[in-house]
Amino acid sequence: MLAIDRVSTKDFLVKRGVHLQNIMNVCPWCEREQERVDHLFFKCNFIVGFWRRVFNWWEVGRKMVSGNFEEFYSLCFNVKLHGTRKSLWLIAMAPTCWSVWLARNEMVFERKVLSMDTLIFHSKMRALLWVRVAFDECMVQERLWWLSLSKCRFDSLNSKPVTISWRYPPHGWLKFNVSGMATEEATGCGGVLRDEEGTVKALFSGPCDAIDAYLAELGAIITTLDVIIEIGWRGPSLIIVEIESQVAYNWLLNKDRRPWSQQTIFTDMERTQACVDEVAFSKAKQHGNEMVDTSTTTGINCRVMFKAWR
Incomplete structure (x- = not known):
């Protein structure tokens, strides 16, 4: 046009x-x-x-x-x-x-x-x-994609792969990496959904209403569930939600560790999760969330939530 x-x-x-x-x-x-x-x-x-x-x-x-x-x-x-x-x-x-x-x-x-x-x-x-x-056969170094393309390698899946820390989900699963971040001025969250081949299927980035990084991580999880519902996801693939915070991960696994002051948030999260097909939570390994870290950092400086999927 x-x-x-x-x-x-x-x-x-x-x-x-x-x-x-x-x-x-x-x-x-x-x-x-x-x-x-x-x-x-x-x-x-x-x-x-x-x-x-x-x-x-x-x-x-x-x-x-x-x-x-x-x-x-x-x-x-x-x-x-x-x-x-x-x-x-x-x-x-x-x-x-x-x-x-x-x-x-x-x-x-x-x-x-x-x-x-x-x-x-x-x-x-x-x-x-x-x-x-x-380029279905192209592997991109996502961390360097955002910073300097001259240093970013673009390798074929058939060649020696680039070094990556992100772990592929099991066959038949999708993985939604999420993260929350807080500064003295603002909080933000981000998430990226990828399939078993590492192809991005959905993402979000933006501000969130939280008082610290742990609650921002919970906000990222709730936004993740909302995005899954908005996409209208119905299919054979199951979804792993992988988070960065060990504290937030412990809250998800053990209800007794959850702060009483945030029970309303957890109740809303469980109610939303009930509307989604099977979801499993996991803890991201070190440096295994680079793309999400970038989107989360950007989200802190945004005024509105950005969402996209295909």
Whole structure:
């Protein structure tokens, strides 16, 4: 749609006689210029900064995206990457553009306020999901995916695998890794659902209402159960919910250890769990939750919960 200039921006709709009730024809990023497709995706100062960070993440040089889609496509196609990395780069650009449009829709229709860091996180997460779908035989070092792609290895399943600490679930099972985190200012949680081949099926990241990291971990478990219900999961695969906190894990195993002040939370959790097919809890090994740790750290700085599944 970008290539043929058929994206339904406000300017596009106005030129076709659509009356926008209670919506001003301005860019949601800068709130000054008209919302034209070239400005929304490439020319707005906010988006120019976004693309600069994306290009720096891929370490493809100091590229400037300030034209139309044709110039953007030419720029992306001519970056100095080769082989698998070039293919992954081109694949990742589609969900990155898609993330810009989805963020725009949330700002226009839901009145949400999205920061640059949130937009970057969403685009990286969607790019990872698309890469996994397009390259079924590709193993990605998830921890380095978020930090530095130049150091991130992309190996074939048929070659010597990259060193990973995450443990695959048994055959016929899914694993939902979850985590909660707390700082002096805020708390957040995150979760990633993967199948027996390590393919990401669902994820969430965002703030949670908790006073410490242990209760944030419980909040992550409750959100996990909610996501499973929202997905409408019904199938032969059973689900392992793997958590980081030994304290929270002990609470799940032994009701006598649960703090009395949090009995309402545990009651709600058990009620929600009863609505889900068989779920088993386990404790994550050290460094076995890297992708979730990243999403949890990001979730602390978000204003709303981000959820996605396929």
